[in-house]
């Protein structure tokens with residue numbers, strides 16, 4: 570903190586604010602493509618689970634290579650639905666990473682099962698295969714790795730663990746649109762995965778939306794029923810739900826056609842957006858490499874197979890993280906701490922009795938990691954400014 574105060578003393582007057590996320594500029598360009606689709610939704614008067622949702626599902630199936638895409642309300646719902654559709658339920662344990670977004674663990678609870686935590690790999694920040702294997706018990710039914718920030722978990726080793734113990738591999742690929750493992754889209758290496766279209770995600774809606782993706786016909790059929798009050802055999806455009814039978818207690822997790830309209834329009838720019846993200850990430854790395862106080866820049870782990878990374882989040886691990894966050898905020902730069910607390914130490918899981926020190930790598934990431942702004946609208950100059958501020962904070966100058 571003293572460091573921040575001293576350094577800010579000789580900084581030039583503040584530049585423009587750098588928000589953590591914005592899509593205002595990009596959306597202006599997109600608006601002519603979105604507007605006719607929105608009109609179509611309003612004119613038709615079918616606002617959820619309608620033809621635009623079906624069109625988006627087809628478009629995403631073709632973009633990802635998934636045999637089935639099932640549009641739902643959010644990535645969180647998609648995870649709970651996917652777990653139930655793969656047969657996870659009461660009495661089962663699911664091995665999840667100790668470091669991830671909260672939904673990775675809460676979805677297991679929503680499916681009626683119990684999350685069992687395992688530590689993560691320090692480079693990919695994803696479920697460590699050896700730690701996952703060590704967490705397996707007689708009740709374990711599934712492994713649920715999360716692919717975070719820019720690359721997938723070690724899907725080769727995790728597939729081996731799943732095979733060794735006859736477990737289902739399901740993937741929290743909520744952040745992973747565009748990421749591939751040996752040519753296969755994230756979420757499709759195991760029994761199924763999910764996509765989140767939360768606005769900040771690589772493909773973001775103007776509100777909440779998500780999807781289940783799978784190559785398995787039965788998983789798809791069950792997931793499609795679960796999102797819609799347990800109706801089996803209903804196609805997206807079927808109507809109304811009220812007059813038909815529910816085979817299982819399902820949810821109302823249908824996707825809005827307005828969000829499908831936005832996503833359909835945006836899907837046309839997804840490749841460009843991913844390229845832009847990669848450029849910006851490279852620019853950060855070029856400017857931050859060797860910066861004192863910055864312990865770790867995003868590191869793409871070499872695998873035995875071809876992998877495709879996608880920069881969703883530019884995460885660095887730094888000294889004096891909280892002071893840096895405050896310093897950047899004081900200079901108009903917003904950051905996010907992904908993720909502030911190991912999942913086993915969340916109050917919601919207090920009853921499991923986990924203690925500090927049990928998941929050292931997750932704890933270290935929670936203490937040191939911070940995400941810098943990264944989105945297609947971000948200007949090169951914004952990246953430069955953020956990096957100058959980071960260097961100034963650690964007393965390394967603008968170098």
Ligand SMILES: *Cc1c(COP(=O)(O)O)cnc(C)c1O
Pocket residue numbers: 643644645646669670672673715716741743744764765766767777778779
């Ligand atoms: C965003 C995210 C989710 C949840 O997605 P929502 O659409 O926000 O519900 C789940 N897991 C991970 C790893 C995520 O990043």
